[in-house]
Amino acid sequence: MxxxxxxxxxxxxxxxxxxxxxxxxxxxxxxxxxxxxxxxxxxxxxxxxxxxxxxxxxxxxxxxxxxxxxxxxxxxxxxxxxxxxxxxxxxxxxxxxxxxVGLKGDTSEEQQERVKALERKERSKMLKVKKQRKDVKGGRRAFKAGFE
Incomplete structure (x- = not known):
């Protein structure tokens, strides 16, 4: 309309x-x-x-x-x-x-790079935590296999 x-x-x-x-x-x-x-x-x-x-x-x-x-x-x-x-x-x-009037323009290149760097850092941190959990669980499996 x-x-x-x-x-x-x-x-x-x-x-x-x-x-x-x-x-x-x-x-x-x-x-x-x-x-x-x-x-x-x-x-x-x-x-x-x-x-x-x-x-x-x-x-x-x-x-x-x-x-x-x-x-x-x-x-x-x-x-x-x-x-x-x-x-x-x-x-x-x-x-x-x-x-x-109050709207902001496009995001600057500097801001985009900062966001990408933070995303990479967060992803690597998450992968590190997942690997630690994998190792803990893998260690349990190896331990159980020894008792059977």
């Missing part, structure tokens, strides 16, 4: 519309095509992980302070529905970008 559809269907984002500015002629002057979308973060929606809140609230260009939340507007097209879709897509991109 597409995330913009999920956002619109499950969140029921409050939407408002106003007259757009810029080129567009009579369409811009008569119709309210500019879409404003609000995602309230107080209380945060249940689907939004709590670790994303500080990152989302640190993006000053989209933050509304009363009540705390994200406020996005879109007036790129002459169609109200397309502007809503673009706003939802921008909201999705903003949330995904906030989720990527």
């Amino acid at each position: 597409d995330l913009p559809f999920l956002l619109r269907a499950t969140l029921r984002l409050p939407q408002s519309f106003s007259r757009s500015s810029g080129p567009g002629g009579q369409n811009v002057n008569k119709l309210s095509t500019k879409a404003h979308l609000r995602l309230c973060l107080s209380p945060p929606p249940p689907w939004l992980p709590s670790y994303l809140l500080p990152t989302l609230l640190d993006s000053p260009s989209y933050v509304s302070t009363t009540p705390p939340g994200l406020l996005l507007s879109s007036s790129n097209t002459r169609s109200q529905a397309q502007n809503v879709e673009l706003g939802i897509k921008r909201m999705k991109d903003l949330i995904l970008e906030a989720a990527r």
Whole structure:
């Protein structure tokens, strides 16, 4: 399922519309095509992980302070529905970008070598213990064979 559809269907984002500015002629002057979308973060929606809140609230260009939340507007097209879709897509991109902020990159070569060395050391230690157990059990067998 597409995330913009999920956002619109499950969140029921409050939407408002106003007259757009810029080129567009009579369409811009008569119709309210500019879409404003609000995602309230107080209380945060249940689907939004709590670790994303500080990152989302640190993006000053989209933050509304009363009540705390994200406020996005879109007036790129002459169609109200397309502007809503673009706003939802921008909201999705903003949330995904906030989720990527804390992620670490690939493991360094040095770290990979260290892990491999530790794995080799652990394997040799395990083989040594197994050999000792084998020798103990083998010694018992040799001892039993002498009594029969």
